[in-house]
Amino acid sequence: MPIAKGYAATDASKPLVPFTFERREPNDDDVVIDIKFSGICHSDIHQARNEWGNSTYPMVPGHEIAGVVTAVGSKVTQFKVGDRVGVGCFVDSCVHCESRNVDLEQYMPGVVPTYNGFEADGVTPTYGGYSNTITVKEGYVLSIPDNLPLDKAAPLLCAGITLYSPLVHWKAGPGKKVAIVGMGGLGHMGVKIGAALGAEITVLSQSLSKKDDGIAFGAKDYYATADKETFKKLAGTFDLIICTVGTEIDWNAYLNLLKIDGALVLVGLPENPVPVHAFSLVMGRRSLAGSSIGSIKETQEMLDFCGKHNITPEIEIIDIQQVNEAYERVIKSDVRYRFVIDIASLDKA
């Protein structure tokens, strides 16, 4: 069995530590990837610390993976050694959704998460991208456009697709007014992708501290939500609002910013139930909806779109030995805008 080196959480309350484990012998339809960079997603922290109550240990987090193909199985047709590739939030799904070809496998119960889950056999744990190699079925490997550097491409695999999918589904484009709530790892991707789609983007952030960045990334307007005037001034303005924050906000106040037929779409995951007045929805035929990542087909479309428009996240590269302090900084929103682990640092003493 090929040996992988990485970092793992061994328990909900302990820091991540170096961890050596086995990857499977590649099958005919497998692609073996030398991982170069792995983004840090807030959900890595939730799962490493068992904040969703479904964690299994040891856990190697990481579902924003970018690397280079080092071997392919005999039946692989789409990839060859040396190709630049990515892996996102899942690495397999049930035969049922594959055969139906619905391209919504991210919503299927049989989807196999890249880490903190089990292979289709139900017993073999999956280990993620905070490691130097991964073996993935060809159908779950993405191709990274030549003009996107691997370090910056990594966060597209989760943060990028998390915003691209609802923007496209709710038809963000020319003539549409779109608000992005929150200017973090997810939100800043929403600004860049939404602007490239041709929509008029407004950022709604707690303060104006990142306003210059927001405008530079393509937003037309930028408002502080701590200022009550914002909610008066922008009432009835937006076709679409995408909420990237995982904290409690005044949902009715945000719904009131929508036009008739507008939609408020959650991609962040607040801990508590979302309290909404029926009036906020009924008076304006508004929708409250949610969205989770995207299918493999849509993720490839997103990567190609980002390649064409030269869209990449703003990142801070760290060594893997700094992962625990990076987690603390993510929790404090002290990163502009996504941490990416340089996997080569695993070889440092």
Ligand SMILES: [Zn+2]
């Ligand atoms: Zn993620």
